[in-house]
Amino acid sequence: MLEGNLKNHVNEASLNVVDLLASVLMETNAYMKALEHIEHVQQAYCTGKAFPLHLSIKAGICHLHLGHCEKAQAYFNGLKPEHASTYPDLIIDVADSLRTVGQYESALKYYMMLEEDANKYNGYLHLKISRCYDSLRKKVQAIEYYYKAVEKLNDSVDARLTLSSLLLEENRDDEAISVLSPPVESESAPDTNSDTCKLWWRSGKIKLKLSRIYKAKGLFEAFADVLFPIIRETLFLETVQQKVKARKRLSRSVLSERVKVLDDHQTDNVFHGFRPVASSADLSRASRAKKLLQKKAAKKEAKRAAALAAGLDWTSDDSNDESPQVRREPPLPNLLKEEENHLLIVDLCKCLSSSRRYWDALELINLSLKLECNMLSVQTKEELRALGAQMAYNIADPAHGWDYVRYIVSHHPHSFSAWNCYYKGIMRTNKFSKHNKFLYNMRMKHKDSVPPIVISAHQFTMISQHQAAAREYLEAHKLMPDNPLINLCVGTALINLALGHRLQNKQQAILQGLAFLYNNSRLCEDSQESLYNIARAYHHVGLVTLAAKYYEKVLAIHEKDYPIPILPSDNPELMTVNKPGYCDLRREAAYNLHLIYKKSGAFDLARQVLKDHVVL
Template structure:
């Protein structure tokens, strides 16, 4: 046998294979080890098979072969081999560990727990701490924290008599105690980990235990206990290198009330990396988001400005993946919207959304043309099926057994025999040639050089590009289209959220026509996706026998020509198909609700009602949908035309709180105050702190006392009404004191308690005078804040984003002095943007000033009715004179 011209290791494998024909078990073992060193997994399995032919009970060979089966995607064979070994060697510790790991990796945690529990019960002598560790992890993953604590405690008594319990088991027991509410025991166990560094001098790392402690403590809300572990992880060098880890740590810091530490961590990370680092943009966006969440909009603006400058100068390195780039782009756009840059948000996101909709529409047109072509009969049926199979193989990573051989190995090992019939093989070959020619044509059209021209078989399969019939060209285009790589507006949660924000931003800017056009295109795509019906296939479990796939009765055949044969959802299971259809329906109705909002903004009340009719039947618990419905009903006027729909839906959904409140409103408007009071009281039981419900309840009680003919105790009704109104005033707070005082005065005026009404009316006028006196000071302060912010942005733009620690602290102190921040820096999550608070206060003050004329008019009526004409003239001259 001549040695091939390869490296020394592979040459040794070949010579040893020539000698191994002597049926020497040791040589087959040696050949298997050398095959694994060269990456020949199937050849190693073949060698172990030869060993087992000579010695069926050879433990090492069978165990090694079982561990190789999952590497070639045949886990059911590994399960069979492990089960065989356990039958021959009951309770073998290594076999149990391997079998438990196999079950856990393929999502069968419950079966893994059963195996370990059986090992503990029947073969306790062979149990070691690794089994305990694995079972504890499984208990924690399943939420059985009490079982995990009992297991660790029993193991500490029985297996650790002369030595301390290992630190990993202590940490897991402490995490379980935290979940069970035993904070003292959790702290005692977890804090023993602090005696070990994250990475010790010998290179042993405890990073996984530190991360476990932080994650579990944060999950149960014990953020203060997690702070020491977070500080250790943050200060350890070379430990946390991934942005996902930084994000998790920053989120824990924010929840613990230490946003400042999270910001400092990101600034330190940015100083260590350069603009060419792929993590730079993601870290900068996370830092800006932390500033926005803490109310420091000036710092967030500085970070975004520096990032925009780096992008404009092409100094920033971006990830190669399209999905990663899209996520960064959407995160940046969301930050622009949070900072109030609505125009920039719309200008940056609107072209991308339009381009994405164009791609989805083109893809839909390709699939529709393929469906029409497959049902026309112009293309042979076997070729149509073959093209669909190639599309399915491309989505699943290839046909089973195709490409599974090892080219350079001596023994090829077991490869599934090709059981396809000759005409199917011929059709698959023709389909592959057509797809290869389509890919080559696409590469040429994209100005990319191909390595070789199409061969004779390709030419015979399809001829020239222009010679393909239209039907066959449509089928080839559908089979070669890359649907999986295209971002899906309805499957990407972040993308869909930005789309919803874009629609609302367009409405805020008064660009209703653009919003309506985008929604119309999105609704058409959603309707198309809803028409895709996934055929149901009953597939085997990953750990079960591969078997033969059987199609249930009533499922569509492969040659029906429906869109699902070409779409991305082809071949999904029945449960997944039903879930996907439900998600698409919900998305479609959400788009319809946004279309109703756009129609209402355009003044088309009838179209709004038409769109809301189906949405409300689907979402009877949505406050947003019913609020829009009430706005339309208010413009229409009347009660009877919308009361019928409310009554009909309430009979079907009696526990819907919006319907309950609307029914109470309708009863109160129709004079049924008693029925309205019952509905309001039931709604307040669910929302006891809602001021609007308390106001409506007070008004209904007073109406009952004044207008009802059969009211048994009017005085009690009045007392209840005023009690509800005072509770409403208390929940509204001091910011809306003028509004609450007016409502209380109006109620007292209606009842006839004029002295009480006068006191509340005068309180409204007093608040208006105080607001008028404070207006110049507020205007001067607001102007000063704007000037300081502009100067601050100028100072920041003149400096580099990466400053050292001392300069950063000085800038932080200067920002705090300029903005007048009075909140504690250890609780930045409680700080709110000052601009938002000022806008809310201005709205409430404007509302109070609008009530002044109403109050003045009512006071004049009271004064004139009591004979105080001079007081009435003074009020009219001061407040009612133009």
């Protein structure tokens, strides 16, 4: 239309048409065509007259984008510093074009013409100047003008992120944290709706950048405090709003058609009151449609009554379409699309776990693994499930971590560390019957796995069913005959079984139990603990002469101390400092030996044993 106007109307007013046409063409990067129109009007209509400055500048910008830098500069020379108040838009257009083609020094010259009146541009002029300095690798000047820009810009998320990156490059970490931290007055200010008032310090990008700075500096508590809320909100919204097949909302007309199947309103029909002839599916649909119509009518009546009570005019809305729900944008869109963010979630869960915020860590793990369109790698999922399994015996209610514990055990059925984690959780619940089915299935599926057999035997021992425990321990012994723990468990189970009332061949059971205890001592190379177990077994069944002999062997051994392992749920600061000799069993052996001496009437020997080994 503009080109047609130029062909049909050749006069002075065509300059305005050319100006508008050139602007449109330049927006579509058609610089050659725009330049042709400008030069044509310059030759045809402005011979011997001063060419308008705004058209000259547009011609210069076209030459600049076409690579004719010298011709462009000749056009730009018409702009002088004294034109700053008269033609500020032309100066900005020239500077922006120079910055676009990479001539940052020249762009700075024109931006600086407007610096005296920079307050009129609300920080945007300073932002453009700082970007030019940044492109020229002049960090100090860029930081100076970025500071000026962020003072004026209220929504300066990108500017603050760039400024913080420049400060980090200059090793000014504290300033970078200050730039990204919310102002002090915001902590006491009332909370406003984020939809109506988007504050820069609530941006997910700002908090993500700030958390990474905290992590790099080793401030893990601050890292977790900043990052956890936005990660949790993002994962929650992604989980709630993940792609699910939308339920079709039926209009009132469609519902009314379905209700006609019930034939309730045809009172003049001779078959009124009889069950309509229709399939059960059609009758079910009609019944649901009737209930929906009644529900909508009740809502409509309630709205009308509320409007009349408030003194408002009631206008019925007969629209059949339901108002669509507004989709809430998460703080960090597309969080799981970058592998770097996967590692960040894992690090956050580890940090929360080390800070004893087990519920928060478990919540993040649940949300991350619940997403249907999950883009986490297999390794990341395994690591998150392993962390979730640790939460099972760290949180107050381990039931929330059972899915992860069972997953780890199911995929690593021969791992003793995985079964240890599982057993620690069982010991905290005291509800062993709930896990019997899982243990049974694991035993049937992996018959060569020893841990589930031992765990089942431990459960029988805890409820004093020593015969069943001995049977399970012997099954484990068939698979691992040289394991010291299994030999110890078999021996104690047989001895406990021999002390019952129902067993007839008690002596045989005692001998078998002692045989396993001696085997345990052999495998442990006659350690102090293994000898003490034999002595305690003899003492338990009443063979005090043999018990005294082995107690004396225990007293002759000096056991060195071993460090006690600290579990993840233990606080090292609250661990009591044990005195030297806490791994030595001589005091326990001496006390039991003194009981034997005392019962046999040797009171002097009993006192001497206590004096030598027990009294401090």
